[in-house]
Amino acid sequence: MNASDERQMLDAISRWLEREVRPKAHALEHDDIYPEEMVAQMKELGLFGATIPQLYGGLGLAASTYARIVAMISEVWMSLTGIFNSHLIMAAAVARYGTEAQKQRFLPKFASGEIRGGLALTEPDCGTDLQAIRTRAVRSGSDYIVNGTKTWISNGIQGSCFALLVKTDPAAQPRHKGMSLLLAEKRDGFRVSRKLEKIGYKGIDSAELIFEDYRVPADCLIGGEEGRGFHHAIGGLELGRINVAARGVGVANAALKDSVAYAQLRKTFGKPICEHQAIQLKLGEMATRCEAARLLVENAARAYDAGERCDMEAGMAKYFASEAALENSIEAMRIHGGYGYSKEFNVERYYRDAPLMCIGEGTNEMQRIIIAKQLIARNPA
Ligand SMILES: Cc1cc2nc3c(=O)[nH]c(=O)nc-3n(C[C@H](O)[C@H](O)[C@H](O)COP(=O)(O)OP(=O)(O)OC[C@H]3O[C@@H](n4cnc5c(N)ncnc54)[C@H](O)[C@@H]3O)c2cc1C
Numbered sequence: 001m002n003a004s005d006e007r008q009m010l011d012a013i014s015r016w017l018e019r020e021v022r023p024k025a026h027a028l029e030h031d032d033i034y035p036e037e038m039v040a041q042m043k044e045l046g047l048f049g050a051t052i053p054q055l056y057g058g059l060g061l062a063a064s065t066y067a068r069i070v071a072m073i074s075e076v077w078m079s080l081t082g083i084f085n086s087h088l089i090m091a092a093a094v095a096r097y098g099t100e101a102q103k104q105r106f107l108p109k110f111a112s113g114e115i116r117g118g119l120a121l122t123e124p125d126c127g128t129d130l131q132a133i134r135t136r137a138v139r140s141g142s143d144y145i146v147n148g149t150k151t152w153i154s155n156g157i158q159g160s161c162f163a164l165l166v167k168t169d170p171a172a173q174p175r176h177k178g179m180s181l182l183l184a185e186k187r188d189g190f191r192v193s194r195k196l197e198k199i200g201y202k203g204i205d206s207a208e209l210i211f212e213d214y215r216v217p218a219d220c221l222i223g224g225e226e227g228r229g230f231h232h233a234i235g236g237l238e239l240g241r242i243n244v245a246a247r248g249v250g251v252a253n254a255a256l257k258d259s260v261a262y263a264q265l266r267k268t269f270g271k272p273i274c275e276h277q278a279i280q281l282k283l284g285e286m287a288t289r290c291e292a293a294r295l296l297v298e299n300a301a302r303a304y305d306a307g308e309r310c311d312m313e314a315g316m317a318k319y320f321a322s323e324a325a326l327e328n329s330i331e332a333m334r335i336h337g338g339y340g341y342s343k344e345f346n347v348e349r350y351y352r353d354a355p356l357m358c359i360g361e362g363t364n365e366m367q368r369i370i371i372a373k374q375l376i377a378r379n380p381a
Helices: 003-031 036-045 063-077 079-097 100-112 229-235 237-265 277-305 311-335 337-341 347-359 364-378
Strands: 117-120 136-140 143-154 161-167 179-185 190-195 206-217
Touching (some): 063 237, 063 277, 079 237, 143 179, 229 237
Parallel strands (some): 117 161
Antiparallel strands (some): 143 206
16 A cells, blocks of 8 residues: 555545544443444445455555554544454464465455454463463364353454464473464354453453354364464464554543643633643643654554564553553543543543553563563673
8 A cells, every 4th residue: 555545544534533433432432332333334444354465355554554543543432443453363363374275265254344253362260371271172073172261352242253272282382382273153162151341442342252062174273283373373462562552542642632622721720721830741741652652653563564573662562552541541530630530521431441451462561571581682691
């Protein structure tokens, strides 16, 4: 996509956000309603195929363009990005590691949004330590028989296909050698046990999924070779982290923009509060965080697009931008005074949404550990 195509796409998304999303997001979010109409519009905008190669019907966007789109949408309603984001990480696993037959069969339907889904890695007793998963897949003729439970799965209710991380050899050492990634479509044996209630990130469904003697045809093993699932799952996380970082940029910006506007309108002691130094200090810090977060995301996306190793860059972007969203949302609440605690303003949504970015796609504790390890590896004494 050249610069002018990119501009056109960003303009179309911006118009859609102002016309369709901004006026409706508040009510849908508060009632935790899945935004069906917006999902249909996102299909038309091509967002379900944003990063899928053009050869398979997607838009084939570079990570840097995609990150800009994610930040723009998150500035209006962050939850929407989760609906296509984890779907695209599933698609990326197929595009990068799948067999040609899997690419031809699944990617065009993922790109059109006809089949939508996400990533099913986390289990009730493990998230960070993914190698400890217990969901088991046993080969039986031309199928795998899967038993286990996954939790916190985004799009779990509305989606129909998931990249499902399983143990094909629980005794393998190291543990990751016994892990595989399957493309699991909903049918007998695969059910949603419950919708999980959250403080924020509403509208999008997060669910617990149960697999009971669920049969997956062996040709749905991504890449066709057992034991590669852990690498396939974490191989998508660099892009995933850049995306979560871009969401952080969007929420941090939204908190800043609302605060800049409010601080000029609200008066105390005869002048707008933006003329009080205490508020100016906050605005100055918030704006600097936004700019730094945006630059870190751009830097990580550029490295990703250039095919460079970028776990450190993506980790820095994800860590900093998500903390920026959290800090800016709390500062926005303070600047709005009592109204920051009101459900009538968007500010309270920002500080309910922001913490998720500090947890998802690898917690921020883990990001700092990844950054430090890479720092040592790249700078041997
Ligand atoms: C709204 C939402 C949506 C999600 N969507 C998905 C999804 O679509 N698919 C999916 O698979 N998962 C999803 N998740 C799960 C998410 O990825 C996990 O919650 C996350 O990876 C953390 O795992 P955990 O909750 O098990 O925490 P734990 O792994 O139990 O961690 C608990 C705490 O210990 C810290 N910790 C753990 N190990 C270390 C260590 N070695 N060193 C230092 N600190 C450590 C962590 O940083 C954290 O602070 C979602 C979660 C939420 C809340």
